[in-house]
Amino acid sequence: IFQAFVPGASPSGKPVTSTSARQEPVAYPPPGLIPSPIASPTAFKIVTPTHPPTWTPYPTNTARPGPTPTPIPLVGPAENAAGQILYVAVDDQGQRGFQALEVDEKGMSKAGPARLPSDLLPEGAYFPSPDGKYIVIISDSEGGIFGNVLEVSADKIAPLIGVEAFFNWYPDSKHVLVRKSDLGLYLVNVYGKEPAIPLVMPDLGDITAAASSPDGQKIIYSYWKGIDGQPAQIGMVNADGREAVEIMQTPYQPYNFTWSPDGSQIAFLGDGLMVMNPDGSGLRRLGYFPLPQYYYLTLLWSPDSQKLTLPIISEGSGPACHGWGKANFSDVNIIVINIATGKVHTFPVEKDSGNIDPAWSPDGKKIVFVSNRGGAPNLWAADADGANLYPLTTEDWMVRFPFWLRP
Secondary structure: OOOOOOOOOOOOOOOOOOOOOOOOOOOOOOOOOOOOOOOOOOOOOOOOOOOOOOOOOOEOOOOOOOOOOOOOOOOOOOOOOOEEEEEEEEOOOOOEEEEEEEEOOOOOEOOOOEEOOOOOOOOOEEEEOOOOOEEEEEEEEOOEEEEEEEEEOOOOEEEEEEEEOEEEEOOOOOEEEEEOOOOOEEEEEOOOOOOOEEEEOEOOOEEEEEEEOOOOOEEEEEEEOOOOOOOEEEEEEEOOOOOOEEEEEEOOOOEEEEEOOOOOOEEEEEOEEEEEOOOOOOOEEEEOOOOOOOOOOOOEEOOOOOEEEEEEEOOOOOOOOOOOOHHHHOOEEEEEEEOOOOOEEEOOOOOOOOEEEEEEOOOOOEEEEEEOOOOOOEEEEEEOOOOOOEEOOOOOOEEEEEEEEOO
């Protein structure tokens, strides 16, 4: 079932020097997407985008564009927290599989978790589609990030396609944004029934990150020519591959783009945690937050587009590696950032415990996460500011990657 799955070694990254007097832990770009070092970044300043009328983007789309996509309705917060939490667990026999937990309007479990039937799932990082019906499982290997797309239902787990360099889900949950072997950016159907749509095709260098607007009309991407000392670029292209334009050039490499659910803002990692408007205006840094290395898509918007949650490591800690052992919790915690005020809420931890893998409830009032408080990894939930913690599972199994689905 997973013949295309390629296990690999832990990624590595190069530290980013903090502007504070103390040494900060490092923030890592996605494995396989780390370019050769470029010149040291200049002092940060707000970048005002320009659009010269004669400018031609470096990526040139030489293939035939795809069909114009139909706008996808935006999804706001639900009325309450009712739904289903799907997560991955390793049982007593060492079998890794999906489990489903039903929760009520207040975010409390209605019954014990139910195991979904599936073959043994591979180790890796799990990224659900917006509707939760599909999963991308990615793993590191030399030369890039490879993965598999699965269809998930209550009675089966079906493999679909393999992908290279997965960047993000398209909001219809039927397509993914990937980089192919020619280093171009493509929109690919998860069933493989449609021709892949080329979005930007670089003649030099490659695409290093991408994300779709929540209505499915625009794709933001970053591009680097692969030449030392040359700036990276942030560009925008229509979802049919037409009208690629440059938004800005940056001395740092942008990655992990995440579009807010209302389409008004884009968060990404660059010179710290950055937020900007889709046209590049209003660019600002929310702060420097050292990230665990095992994350590839770390920035999670709240359903009301007002907050971001992400995991961080403690100052002085080494990079945690992705996996399924106790080391995942060492000095790792969850923070929630208010975008308007910049205020940061840190989740409480106990001695020798940590918090990983956050996910928002449908109404945005709670966050589910994995914690080893109490001696064993289990699902916990809390208010969006980290208060009022309570356990959702009490098993002695290793669990990872929860996500909260609407009914």
